Amino acid sequence: MPSNSLNARIPAYKSVFSSGELQKTYQDLVGIVQNLRTEFLKKYQGEFSVANVLHGYIDFTYFYLQNNYLKTRKLKLALVLNHKNANFELWLLGQTKDVQILYWKKLSDVKWVNNEAMPEYSIFEAPLLSAPNFDNAKKLSESVHSQFKTLVQDIFETLKAYE
Template sequence: MSGKNLNARIAAYKEAFASGEIQKTYQNLVGIVQNLRTDFSKTYLDEYSVANVLHGYIDFTYFYLQNDYLKKHKLKLAIVLNHRQAHFELWLLGQTKDVQIGYWEKLKGTKWVNKNTMPEWSIFEIVMLAKPDFDDPEKLSESIHGSFRVLSKDIFDTLLAYE
């Protein structure tokens, strides 16, 4: 973050919001994630509980998925729209910071885990869809679902192997 004080940054902040494009684009993106969440709750009704969309911060919009295995191990999966990168990620999270640290330590040998630095909010973050076509919601949803099926199976296989 810039070394300037808050008052010095307000002019740029106001300018960024002046046209209304940021607000409109943000709302459109949140809507896409909400539709994905609805799709996931229907598609995986028998496999996962799917939490509501969270978008309290401007940098990430996401929803959690949890099944019996994840719940038992105090873990969650999250489908995340990273606004800064404008792409989708799949995160593995612990219910507490201690759980996250424990799994980060345990999974350091896996391909997703940066063994030098733990992410701030998760155990690991995988890019699911690097260049989403936001203008084709159906194709976007199919791509996210396909990626989720492959990655979640791989994640569960890995978690089981490290138990």
């Protein structure tokens, strides 16, 4: 984080916004996540409940997924577009900070868990799609769904092994 005062940072902030590129790119990326959410709602109907897209912060756009298994353990998944890295991630979250801490400790030796420091918002943040092609919506969607299927299966197997 820059140590300059807010007033000192305002000119750079205004400069980034002046072209309109940032706003347009952000809107396009949010639209992609909204389309993915709609696809997930249809594709996983009966398997997962799919929440609305959450955005408004410039760093992450995401939606939650939950099924009975996760719900009974006070857990949920989030399919996340990380704007800083321009990639997709699948996060495991606890419904409360206490649940998050409990599972972070329980899963400390799992490959996705940073056992030195718990992430601010999740138990872990697993890479889903590290280099998405945002220009090809069909291929992007296929890649996200394919990676999700594989990763979510791995996550559930891991959770069950640690019960």
